[in-house]
Amino acid sequence: MEAFKQMLTQTDDEYLIGLSNKGTVKRAYKDLDQESPAVTWGETEAEVTLKEAVCTIRMPLGESTCTCPSRSVCRHLITAILYLKSSQADTEVLENTKAEEEILSFPLQKLRRACGNKRYQELLYHLKAGEQPQFQEGTVITVKVPWEAFTVKLLSPLEYSSCSCKSKELCPHKAQAILLYQLHKHAVTLEHLEKLCESKEEWDHKELDRASASIQEEIRLQLMTGLSRLSPEAAEGMERLAVISRGAGLAAFETSLRKTASEYRLYFDRAASFQTEELLEQLLSIYQRAGELKETREPERLRTLAGSFREAYRPMPRLHLIAMGSRSFHSKTGYEGEIYYFMEPDKGMFYQWTDARPVFYEGVRRRPPGRAEQAQAPWGLNCSREQMMDLEFYLDHAKAARDGRLSVSQETKSEVSGARDFRREDIRKAVFWDYEQLLSACFGEQEQKDEGERLALAGALSCSEAGFDTVHQRFSMELLDKKGRKLSVAVTYSKEEKLTIQVLERLNERLKKEKDQTLIFFGIPYLEQGKLCLYPVEVFGRERFYETQAELEKYLEEQGGPSLAVPGLNREIIKGMESFLGEIRQALGDLFQCGLNSTQEETLENLSRLAKESGTFGLHGAEEALAFLAETLGKKRHQMEFDPEPVLKAWIHLLSYVKLCQEKTSLDRALLEMEKADNGKEKRQ
Numbered sequence: 017m018e019a020f021k022q023m024l025t026q027t028d029d030e031y032l033i034g035l036s037n038k039g040t041v042k043r044a045y046k047d048l049d050q051e052s053p054a055v056t057w058g059e060t061e062a063e064v065t066l067k068e069a070v071c072t073i074r075m076p077l078g079e080s081t082c083t084c085p086s087r088s089v090c091r092h093l094i095t096a097i098l099y100l101k102s103s104q105a106d107t108e109v110l111e112n113t114k115a116e117e118e119i120l121s122f123p124l125q126k127l128r129r130a131c132g133n134k135r136y137q138e139l140l141y142h143l144k145a146g147e148q149p150q151f152q153e154g155t156v157i158t159v160k161v162p163w164e165a166f167t168v169k170l171l172s173p174l175e176y177s178s179c180s181c182k183s184k185e186l187c188p189h190k191a192q193a194i195l196l197y198q199l200h201k202h203a204v205t206l207e208h209l210e211k212l213c214e215s216k217e218e219w220d221h222k223e224l225d226r227a228s229a230s231i232q233e234e235i236r237l238q239l240m241t242g243l244s245r246l247s248p249e250a251a252e253g254m255e256r257l258a259v260i261s262r263g264a265g266l267a268a269f270e271t272s273l274r275k276t277a278s279e280y281r282l283y284f285d286r287a288a289s290f291q292t293e294e295l296l297e298q299l300l301s302i303y304q305r306a307g308e309l310k311e312t313r314e315p316e317r318l319r320t321l322a323g324s325f326r327e328a329y330r331p332m333p334r335l336h337l338i339a340m341g342s343r344s345f346h347s348k349t350g351y352e353g354e355i356y357y358f359m360e361p362d363k364g365m366f367y368q369w370t371d372a373r374p375v376f377y378e379g380v381r382r383r384p385p386g387r388a389e390q391a392q393a394p395w396g397l398n399c400s401r402e403q404m405m406d407l408e409f410y411l412d413h414a415k416a417a418r419d420g421r422l423s424v425s426q427e428t429k430s431e432v433s434g435a436r437d438f439r440r441e442d443i444r445k446a447v448f449w450d451y452e453q454l455l456s457a458c459f460g461e462q463e464q465k466d467e468g469e470r471l472a473l474a475g476a477l478s479c480s481e482a483g484f485d486t487v488h489q490r491f492s493m494e495l496l497d498k499k500g501r502k503l504s505v506a507v508t509y510s511k512e513e514k515l516t517i518q519v520l521e522r523l524n525e526r527l528k529k530e531k532d533q534t535l536i537f538f539g540i541p542y543l544e545q546g547k548l549c550l551y552p553v554e555v556f557g558r559e560r561f562y563e564t565q566a567e568l569e570k571y572l573e574e575q576g577g578p579s580l581a582v583p584g585l586n587r588e589i590i591k592g593m594e595s596f597l598g599e600i601r602q603a604l605g606d607l608f609q610c611g612l613n614s615t616q617e618e619t620l621e622n623l624s625r626l627a628k629e630s631g632t633f634g635l636h637g638a639e640e641a642l643a644f645l646a647e648t649l650g651k652k653r654h655q656m657e658f659d660p661e662p663v664l665k666a667w668i669h670l671l672s673y674v675k676l677c678q679e680k681t682s683l684d685r686a687l688l689e690m691e692k693a694d695n696g697k698e699k700r701q
Contacts, residue, residue: 020060020075025079030156032097034169034178035078044094053099055612064096069224070585071096077175118172119157120203122194128212131189134329136165139192140416141331143206144151159193163331163413165427168193220264221313224322227264231257231273233326235303238432240660240665242611243283243292251280251481253307266309268323275347280454289433292605297675300668304586329423331413336362338443339405340538341554344388344512354388356401356596357553358422358539366471369394369422395430408436419469447536447561449475449572451501452690455548458541459683469540474550475505476535482524484517491517495537495550499691504549507673516552523555534558546594546685579693590685596633597678600626600642604671607645612660615649623649641670 054065061074069084069092082092093100094142125691128136141588152158155629157170166189167180179189198204234253238246254277261269276298282290284566309321337358346352353372360367371388394410397404410431415423448454451474458470474495480502482493493504507513507520536558538550604624610616627642644666652658 020062021241023075023077024097024471027097030154031171032076032094033598034156034171034175036091036094040089040091040094044098047095048098049092051094051095051099051347055100055103062096062100064099065269066095068092072636076173076176080228085511090095096633101666102433109458114199116153116157118174119170119194120201122198122200124195124204124208124212127191127195130186131195132173132189135188135192138331139195140206140210143199143209147194149200151197153201154211157197158197161189161192161196161697164189164192170194170197170351204570223264224266224318225267225310227260227269228306230260231269231306232303232310234308234663235299236660239299239303239608239664240612242614243295245614246280246456248280248284251277251284254280257564266322269302271323272298276302277631280548292608293601296608297604298317298669300664300671303664304668329417329421331415332411332416333418335367335411335414336360336433337367337411338408338438341404342365342401343553345517346510348510348637354401356405359443359446361440361446364446365420367422367675369424379476394424395428397430397432406435407424408433408632431599438556444561444571447473449477449497450499451497451548451563452499452687453505454541455686457691458478458544459686469541472539472541472591474537474539474541476503477535479524479533479535482520482527491520493520495535497529502548504544504547505539505552506544506549519555520552534565536561543682543686546590546682546689548686548689577637579599589686590681590688592686593633593677593681596626596629597637597674600630600638600670600674601678604667604674607667612649612652612663615652620646635673637673638670641666641673645670 031039032044040112045589051066056063061072064071064073064441069082071093073080073093073096074623077097078089080089080097082090084090084092131139147163147513149162150158150160152160156309159168159170161168162164168177168190169179170177170190170193174186174190174194177190179187179193181187183190183191195204195209197211199206203244234257238250238253258277260271261273276295278285279290279295281300283295291351305321309318312318312321320321338361340357340359342354342356344354351372352430353370356369356371358367358369359365369466390400393399393404395414397407397409399407410433411422412429412431413425413427415428417423418607448663450456454472454474458472475497476495477498478496480494480496482491489509490506491509492504495503495505497503500604505520507516509517523535534557536556537550537552540553542549558565558568562571571587589636603619603626606619606622607615610619621643623646627639630636630639630642645663648663648666
């Protein structure tokens with residue numbers, strides 16, 4: 017009983033507010049003046065009879081009960097506790113250390129798991145940057161974390177602690193608050209927390225093995241059967257595997273499998289955009305990654321293979337952004353929405369924010385067309401998204417992924433600096449007026465390939481004839497730099513691209529009247545059949561960057577920069593290589609069409625021929641793989657049992673090898689086009 021009474025003397029209003037709320041405690045004080053309670057004391061509890069209810073007060077106080085219908089800590093319980101506390105007023109009040117002891121002894125591993133890897137990394141980032149939370153200590157320990165804008169009140173026992181996010185469980189905020197208090201009281205060190213971050217992540221290997229086995233089994237069956245013999249249920253099979261992948265935490269596999277399901281639907285709908293080789297490449301890539309997922313136990317590699325449902329966003333320093341443009345999209349992975357692009361002029365880096373909506377579930381309510389521009393801008397910008405795209409602003413406490421994708425969170429705050437202004441040296445320097453330099457910057461370094469979407473500003477001193485190809489449903493126009501080198505702007509018709517094509521057509525009509533019009537395009541550069549191309553996101557007139565044409569010409573005279581060296585490339589050899597690599601891809605597509613179970617004699621003969629010819633082109637990796645496929649599949653006819661795994665491995669290796677060769681050949685051909693334009697100008701001069 018003494019321990020129970022001692023606990024009551026340590027209880028103050030702050031603790032009671034933590035158990036209920038401020039309004040309930042204030043009401044209880046008023047009710048207490050009207051009460052004459054009867055108390056029956058026990059060893060570990062007390063029964064308090066009030067006018068309207070009977071309360072049983074226990075240790076800890078959160079376990080107390082009341083006969084009223086309320087399931088929370090009601091005003092009757094608070095009134096009873098206040099009465100018991102006042103009856104012990106002559107008892108010495110002792111310092112309450114129980115909550116602190118419980119907080120400081122809470123297991124670190126459990127706290128780290130509750131934080132999650134992303135939040136734990138962000139916590140360390142802010143601590144190493146010198147940022148500190150606010151603590152208010154008493155019977156309730158209050159922790160305010162400014163970079164996440166949450167407040168946690170820690171009570172004893174800890175399960176009765178509260179968080180501004182309203183969670184009743186050990187939420188990431190409570191876990192961070194406990195860690196911060198342990199650090200504040202020197203129970204742990206920052207070095208200790210960093211080492212904890214490096215500890216191995218736990219994986220359910222049995223679940224991963226089951227998922228990877230299901231994926232490989234389904235894809236193996238499809239490759240053995242052949243595309244021409246598959247039923248439309250193949251798409252549903254991919255969707256089923258996508259659901260399995262999601263349940264196993266394999267975000268990257270879910271995305272890839274939904275994309276293959278979309279490709280299968282295109283095939284069975286006989287869509288003109290379907291390509292057998294593209295579907296085959298996706299299937300073999302998934303099969304290879306599933307096999308690696310089953311074989312590896314290295315946590316970092318598992319994390320890379322599995323991917324993340326929510327991208328790991330890193331805290332960023334204060335960002336200075338200028339709006340560049342936006343576009344709509346509809347992906348094969350089952351999402352649609354809008355992408356908004358921004359530039360950080362100080363470093364010449366591009367960022368983007370994507371508003372995506374899933375459309376792969378039936379019954380998903382889609383946003384009516386035309387509403388996106390009028391929707392509210394993110395980050396607390398007090399304007400519409402359309403108005404946002406005319407602004408220059410700063411973001412504090414922003415978060416971004418490695419590829420420049422920005423997160424939208426309540427912690428991020430914005431500050432508008434005015435209308436966007438492109439007449440600045442740091443922005444002008446980002447514009448490519450030399451297309452060979454554009455080619456070098458975007459495609460000259462192989463390590464840039466997987467760093468997300470390439471973005472660039474390209475200046476056009478003139479434009480050649482443009483038009484809409486009714487056969488291929490595609491609008492295209494050629495941009496020219498100062499040396500006459502070409503950059504192709506092309507957009508294929510779709511409902512999302514209808515407006516883009518209309519804008520480009522109107523622009524083309526204007527250019528016919530104003531031959532000397534100088535333009536600056538912002539978009540996504542890519543290589544297509546040896547040509548440097550650009551998907552246009554936004555187009556600006558010269559006056560947005562330079563006040564006069566003379567100012568631009570002076571700038572171009574002063575501008576220089578490194579170009580890609582053309583290492584004695586032979587046009588005919590490159591064309592021959594392009595054609596031959598296309599033949600190999602076609603042969604692999606034919607193999608997929610008929611399937612491994614019923615390979616045609618004609619297909620085997622073609623594989624043997626390509627194997628022999630690969631040696632003449634110096635493609636020894638392709639020569640060996642093609643010969644193995646032809647020989648192994650030829651012997652299969654005389655075997656009762658057949659193990660497809662060696663064939664699938666050779667198939668995967670060969671397709672990857674050919675893809676790399678095609679990328680290199682496409683770059684070489686684009687270089688030759690640049691060289692051809694330079695030589696043509698020299699002859700004219």
